[in-house]
Every structure is written in C-alpha cells, then in structure tokens.
Amino acid sequence: MPESPATPKASYDVVIIGAGPAGLTAGMYAARQGLTTALVTGTVGGQAMWAKHVENFIGWQLVTGPELIDRFHEHVHRFDVDCFEDNLVNAIVPDGHDGFEVFTREGLALRTSMVIIATGKAANRLSIPGEAELVGHGVSYCATCDAAFFVGKAVAVIGPGESAADAALELSTLGAGPIALVSAQRVVAPEPVLAKLAVDPAITLHERRKPVSIEGDGHVERLVLAADDGTEETLDVCGVFIEVGSIKAADFAMGLVEVNDKGEIVVDKSGATSTPGIYAAGDVIDEFGKQIIIATGTGARAAMAVNRDLKRR
16 A cells, blocks of 8 residues: 555545455445545454465465455555554544544544444454464464364364354364363353254363463464363363454444444445444444455445445535
8 A cells, every 4th residue: 555645635535444354445446436545544454364274265265364465455555545554543523514534543633525434343362371372373263264174173162152152063064073162151042052062972061161271382282271169171172263252343433323232333235324424344344244255345335335425425
C-alpha cells in the first residue's frame, strides 16, 4: 500500500476500519470502482496472520496466513488507497450532513460519506504457558480451518460450550483422534449435541479440569490439566483447539449500530447496518462461517453496495 500521506484528504467517499481479509478486499474493490478510499487499522492481517497452513482458500492448495495476507496487501497496493496503520478508531460521529467523522486514539480525524467496519474479532486466549509460543504449531482457535491437518492424531479441545462440542465432533468426523474435550465445568450444549458426544468413541470428556500449560519442543506434544483437588494429569496430544469465545473488536460502534447478543454487528444482505451510510463486513458481522474466504466475500459485497449507494445519492 502507499505510505500514509502527511495529511489526509479533505474528505473520502469511504473509510474502511480494519485491514484483515474483509477490510483489504473492501479497500481494493472500493478503490477499483473509483471511490476515494481510506483504510484505518491498528495492524494488518487480523486472525489470518495466526494461520500456519491455509488450504481452503480457492486457488491456493497450501499457503500460510501471512503469505496470503502479503498477497492481499500487495494487490491493494496497486490501487489508490490511503492507508493509516497504527491507528485505532475510537469513535464514528455523524456530521449532520449525510456523512461521518472517524476519529482515532492517535489523533487522526477523517471525514467520509460512508464507513465500512471490518474490525473482525479476536479469540479469547487461555493465557497459559506454551499457548502463545505454539500458536500455528498445534495450537489453533479454529477447528473448521485446521481439523484436516490432524487426521489420525491425538488432540484436545478446550471449552465449556456448544462451540467446543461442535469442534470435537467436527474433528472426529474428519478422522482426528483420540479427542479429549476439556472443560472447567460441565459441558453445556443442546441435548442432541451432548448425545452425539456420548456415543462418539473418539471423544472423551475431561470435565472439571483446568488447562495449566501446553508443552512441546517447537510443536504441541502435551497438555497439562489440573483437577479441582489440585492433582494434575498430562495428555499426550499433537493439537490443542481453544474454543472459549471471542473478543469483539468494534466496541466503538456500540450504540451506533445494532448488534446481536454475541456482540456481532447485524447487517442486511448487502452488508448495510441499522445506520444509513455504515456498512460492515468480515468476522465482526452476524454472518455464519468465520472463514477467510467468507470474510473476503463480505468485504467485496460491502464495497459494491457503498458504490451503488453513493451513485444513488
């Protein structure tokens, strides 16, 4: 992308907040349609940067997340997009004239006709020894993304709810195993899901167990658990899938657009939010399937809708 200009333009057709797969795609589509475009982001890449292997992005049989983001970044660089990195948005304020001002914690202020929020989400972490060091080397926050790499291998899934139960069942379906489903409390999920867990020979429940550490030399080899009485047990596993919820990355938009009970931004089929002129895309929206390829599609959709609406104005 071009380096940030010394001063921003007087106004933009669209300001895109976030530079993960959705934000980068939206930036490329918007600029390609001739819109004056700014992209504001803390960091580039989002959760895709954690992916050691990506084999489900069409056209790529195997690529790392950082490599894929580099190619996205390079593609956007071909177009006229003002990129303001290391800027965290803290407010979007309607200007009273069918537009908005976007403010960052670092003091940047951008005037724009339209906004696309593409801030994604961040998985909650366990914050235990070995977790951060082994992300992408056996530690994963997405069973749908990485289950296929663990066929025939012992893994653990950590989490108390339906997402963890679904991850364990998905891993089993794709041939991983044995699978330890670990929860500090009783696993809470719909009865049909619990019934499937109970009869799946590949899955063993380890309830009332708290993960203490993830161990391994360059890749996951063991997961250490502690029981309520303080005793510890060690599971020999090649992978640890962490399913303990996520942090919503668009707190600045709360009260401005409608969100659901998960904190996701509610959008219509074009990506429009409840506030005219504000669109959203990627993992931050109430869209099924938190995947790179889906995020890019919603980014393209939002940019196309913004272009349509500006023409109608």
